Amino acid sequence: STSARACYVKLYNVGNKVSTRNCSGFLQSCISYYLQNIHISPRRLWLCLPCETRATQGAAKARALRSRGMGGSGRLASGRAPSPVLTGYESDNPEWEVEITKEGRQFALDLCRFVSTEISHGDRGDGDFDNDCVVHSAPDKRSAATIEHLSFVCSVQETSLLRPLHYGDLSQMQPDEAEAEFADVLHARALDTLNFRYPGAGGESYLDVIQRLEPLIVELERQKRDIVVVASEEVAQCIYGYFTCAEREDIPKITLEKHCIYELRPGPFNTDVEVIAPRSFF
Structure with missing residues (x-):
């Protein structure tokens, strides 16, 4: 014009x-x-959850037991929707020790071996061999344990933008304590997971996490190097949802498995996704 x-x-x-x-x-x-x-240069983004701890292992078992107890109705016997099991609480309390499981320690080692092998080969599909790679991680104990070996072969950038979703008043509580004292709060969240914000100082919702991640998303778009992102479940769901063009309402429903690597290859029209189990890679 x-x-x-x-x-x-x-x-x-x-x-x-x-x-x-x-x-x-x-x-x-x-x-x-x-x-x-933004650009359309070929690159790979490896997204994974932090390695498993004793606490998250117990939370996962509790979630499985409750799912079996609900049968096929998706609701508890009381008629309520099930409240979510808190899985990131230990990252909010620096005084708690994080005990990594044997499987978690193995995943940290496998992740390092996988990324080292991939960047040493260096072919991203365009004939461009570039062995440079950067790791983005939250500054918490689980994430630090996950990239313990990887930090020797890649540059690491810790950022609070990747910190787990903050549970507000529930952040200093064990999952069973939270379910006993804040059953109504967890029930309300289960009914509207996307918009619900935990009560108390610092409490967040999925929408808050999405807004918080905007600067990091621009950085991930800008990078032409391969990238490793280690993030808690809610944060990883938001990143995965962005690159796969998921509907905002569907982001909390995205299922990401522990000890798996999600390889995202952004392209001009869509993002190709491959789920990799590092143990089967070798």
């Missing part, structure tokens, strides 16, 4: 050149900044 008031962002070859005109508002600036960082 030749109009002096025309406002636009123009991309040349998806990131080679960006031209903006009359972009002065907040939303316009955000869109312009985002478009300046």
Whole structure:
């Protein structure tokens, strides 16, 4: 348009050149900044959950037992929807020791071996051999244990943007204590997992996590190197949902298995996903 008031962002070859005109508002600036960082160069993003601990192992068993107790109705005998088992609480309390299970320690080792093998081969499908890789991780004990070996072969960037969803008043409680004292709160969350925000200082919802991750998403889009992201379940669901174009309401329903690597290959039109069990890779 030749109009002096025309406002636009123009991309040349998806990131080679960006031209903006009359972009002065907040939303316009955000869109312009985002478009300046996207590209379609082949790269891989390896997404995984932190290694298993005794606490998360017990929480998973409790979840399985309750699921069997519900039968096929999806509801408890009282008619209530089941409250979620808290799995990230131990990351909120620095005084608690994190005891990694044998399987968790093995996964940390397998993750390092897998990434080392992949970056040493270096072929990402475009004939470009680049053995550089960066790891993004939360500054908590579970994540640190997961990348303990990987930190020797890749550069690590710890960021609080990847911290687990904060449970507010429930963050300092064991899962069984939370279910006993805050049954109504957990019931309300089960009815609207996406929008529910935990009560108390620092309490978050999935929508809060999505908003918190916006700067990191731009960084992941900007990177042309292979990336490893170690994140708690709720955070990983949001990242996975973004790259796979999941509906926002479906993000809490995304199932991510422990001790598996989700290889995401963003492309011009969609993202290819491959689920890798490191033990079967070798």
